[in-house]
Amino acid sequence: MPKELRKRGKKKKHTTEVEWQSPKEPTKPLPQETPSWIVSAPKTSAEDDTNSDAPFGYVDNDVKAYFRTVDIQIRDWQNAASERDQNDEEADPNEERRMFFVAALTEMSGKEKQLATDADCSVVLERMTYSMDDFVRRVFVDSLTGSYDLLVKHRFGSHVCQTLFTVASQTVSREKRGILPTVPDDKGELRSLTKLVVDVCEELFPVLPSLVTNSFASHVVRALLLLLSPQSVPSHDASQHAMRSKKSASWKARQAPFKSVFEDKNRKDAGTYTPPEVFSQTARKFVEVIRNKLDENETRALAADKVASPTLQMVLAVEADQQMTEDTDSLMDRVLVGLVASSRKDPSATPPVSDYLNTLLRDPTSSHLLETIVSHCPESAFASLWATYFKGNLPRIASHPVANYVLAKAIDRVSISQLTEACQELQSIWTRLIQTSRTGVLRSIIDRAATLGACGSEVIEAVSKAFDAKTAEDRNLLVPCVLRLRTVQDYQAASQSQSQEQPSKGKPAKRPSKDTIEPSVQGAILLQSLLRLPEPHYQIVTESLNALSEEEMLSIAHHATSSRVLDALFESPTVPHKIKREFVLSFIGRYHLLVDDRIGSRVGDRCWAFSDTYLKEKIARSLISQEQFLAASYYGKFFARNLNLYLLQRRPDEWRALQTERHKPAQTAPASQAPVEETPSKKHTEAKKRKRDQGGDEIDELFNAAMGKKVKKAALVESISTESDVLQPNKPTKQDRGLSDVLGAIRAAPGDHKGKRRL
Structure with missing residues (x-):
């Protein structure tokens, strides 16, 4: 009888008794009938898709x-x-x-x-x-x-x-x-x-x-x-x-x-995109559809939604662009809880304060919407909004981590009287704002004063109070203090502690604190805004720059953030030409140290581009003794190319004419005209090609003639003058510089001259 094949697993016992169910196993509840009054909505095919x-x-x-x-x-x-x-x-x-x-x-x-x-x-x-x-x-x-x-x-x-x-x-x-x-x-x-x-x-x-x-x-x-x-x-x-x-x-x-x-230069469209007229009508219909399909509460609910709030911002901007904000029941009037309609009826009336707008002011999501509103709402509505929600609460709003951004955007629209009142109301918290690195409100006040051309003295007083600069000596330290967002006392204490922490000989240096040394972007932006103030209020920055030491000025020019302040000095329309010229002259004797840096070389190029021919000559002559230093510098050698010191030392008149030609506007010179400095090099190259085609080298022949035969001194000078005429046919040649020209030609000629005898 064949052996029975056994299967894997446990052998099952055949019993006729009913198995006992463990009480630990949960029993499934019986399905209950749903009440007749509950009816589930049928899902449409569109929702399923x-x-x-x-x-x-x-x-x-x-x-x-x-x-x-x-x-x-x-x-x-x-x-x-x-x-x-x-x-x-x-x-x-x-x-x-x-x-x-x-x-x-x-x-x-x-x-x-x-x-x-x-x-x-x-x-x-x-x-x-x-x-x-x-x-x-x-x-x-x-x-x-x-x-x-x-x-x-x-x-x-x-x-x-x-x-x-x-x-x-x-x-x-x-x-x-x-x-x-x-x-x-x-x-x-x-x-x-x-x-x-x-x-x-x-x-x-x-x-x-x-x-x-x-x-x-x-x-x-x-x-x-x-x-x-x-x-x-x-x-x-x-x-x-x-x-x-x-x-x-x-x-x-x-x-x-x-x-x-397939993009190429011929296919690129020049200019900005301008939509057709039918698109403007369609954008208007966008706003009308949202108005008709949403009520007031649904529109206000979109403000706090992280998904819908950015879209509502663009819709409000389109509504303002289409000049639909003053219509009855506009979207902006709904968000502002009827403030647009009430200001249109009675501009002098003060509307009641809404808790909804106070919530928008301090909410991280909806505050962006309020920034769009204060930028695009009508003038009458902004005046009511400023008087109701901002005036009298400026210190508390400016200190808030979210609401200060809305206030900074609102200051961009204030009038002269409103700006003066804001400066007076914020006097008590300027120092606290700097210590908490909330500089947006101060920067907006400076920019608005520069735009209006007024309230300059109030702005300078606010800056001095913010950085605790009471005396003239304190104001001389304003630039380094603003760059690091520190008051004068804090900056002086940090500088003293840093000098005490300098190691003695033989001891390892401690790593300096980053916030003490590194300038901040916010401080650099503040200084750039101050340089755009009208005269004489910009002098608070220029006088502080003039009072800095050479090392501090070079450290500012060598930093990627603080060097933007020097760029703003050249670009500011309110700073006169005389002060910019004095700033360029302040680097005389230190230009080789200035351009020996990646960022400093860019500042040196700005100074060179601003200078006229006379000022360029002073800069170039101050660097003649540093020619070898510039040639060995990785960044300075590029600045040395603009100097062309070789031409300045030998033919200064031609150097001045060349710089004058370069200083002229680019549109005055025809496009087909070749640069002035390329003409001698082209002629020099053509002359060398002609020499090679003749199968001989005139310099070698000159040396061979000098070595093989007795040549008189006058003849040698005459031959050298002839060689110089070949290299520069249109230039006047003098006998006293013939030898230097021939040496320059020897250095510039390609090939190996090691085996040739030196003069």
Whole structure:
């Protein structure tokens, strides 16, 4: 009988008894019937598609593998284009790239929606969008029509839409100028990109309120608003930050550069982007749709939402640009709790204080919205806002870690009387603001005084009180104190402790405190703002600079942060030419130490560019004794090239004429005219080529003649003069400098002269 095959596991006992259930095992509760009055809302297909990862289907694996190769190839071309841009070489797209790109577009046809919602292929579409021409972009935008409400809410599709609207400004700008691509006959009627963008906005208007609060769609809405109304955003950098989150922007920065692989200098459009008139009407409709679909409480709730607040800021900026803020029930009037309407009816009336606005003032998220409001609200509304929420509370607001930014933005709009009252009200807390490194309010007051051209004495008093500079000697230390954001007493105590900590001979040096030595960016910005004050208030900075020692001045010029103060001295329109000239003369005798540094060499170039011919000659003659030092310096040798000390010592008249020609404005000289300093070198090169073509060296012949035959001194001088005439045919030659010219020619001539006899 064959042996029974045993199975793995424990042998099961066959019992007919009912097994006892352990009480430790939880028993499942019986399902309870839901009450009849509770009815769950049915989920629509649109909501199911929005929450799914692939609302339009998954991409085939072979297609994904192909687009990975496309991504690698485009990255290589973009990196190669970046290297050519750094080398100032022209990027010439070849036919191979175009054929490769056409093949990728052919493979993409019919699969745009699936590729846009794929985690890997969506990035490839973004990269390809920058290389698309106007016709392909129109086809791509048109192929997504009807699905934008789903794409803008998708995690990956939203970035594709955002990139499309970002690069669309180039095509729209060309369409506005009448530059339209040819459309093939078999493609049928294709709308322009301007009309396509308007149709996309019409498609998104019914669901616009939900897009504002969506974490993915809100960035697309900002990109659309920026395309429709670019003047509503103050700067390009701020617009880029508004379109992408910090996480998305940091991720994109780690990728290869997003640029066209066919980009060349002829295709770049000059000037800024100006939207067409239909975009202005569409932007106005954006504001009207949000007004109609949201009530007052829902609008105010958007202010504290981290997702919706940046979008609401752009909408308020567009509303102000369209001059719609003073309309009845405007968005800005809703956020300000009716303050715009009340100020329009009675400007002298004081509205009641709202706890909602006080919350906006101190909230980290909504305070950015209040900054936009104080910058774009009407004048009457700002006067009521200042009198109600700022006046009388300035010390408490300026000391708050969040509210001080809103106050700094509000000071940019105050009048002369309001600025004077603010300076008087903030007298008691200036020192505390400096000690806590909150300099935004003080900087805004200085900038506003420079813009208005008034309140200069109040500003100087505020600066002196902030840094506790009571006497004239204390004011001489103002520049180093402001740079380090320390009062005069704290700076003197820190300097004394640092001098006492200097080690004696044989002992290791202690590492100095960073805040004692390193200048701060905030302090440098304060000094730059002070230099723009009208006369004579800027002298508080220039007098302190003149009182500094040579070592302190060089340390300021050699630091990347503090050297910006010296740049502002040259750029300030209020500082007279005489003081700038005295500053340049103060470095006479120390220019070789100034330019022997990476940052100091840049300051030396600024001084040289500012100087006239007479001042340049004084600088150059002071450096004749330091010629070897400059030649040995890594940074000083570049500054020595501008000096041209060799020409100054031998032909000073030509040196002065050369500097005078360089000092003239660039537009006065014709573009085809060659630089003056290149002419002698070209002639010198041509002369040497002619010598080599003759098969001999005239210098060698001169030496051979001097060694083989007895040559009289006069003949030798005459021959040397002839050689000098060959090198410089248009220059007058003197016999007393003929020998030095021939030695200079020997040094400049290529080849090895070790075996030649010296004179």
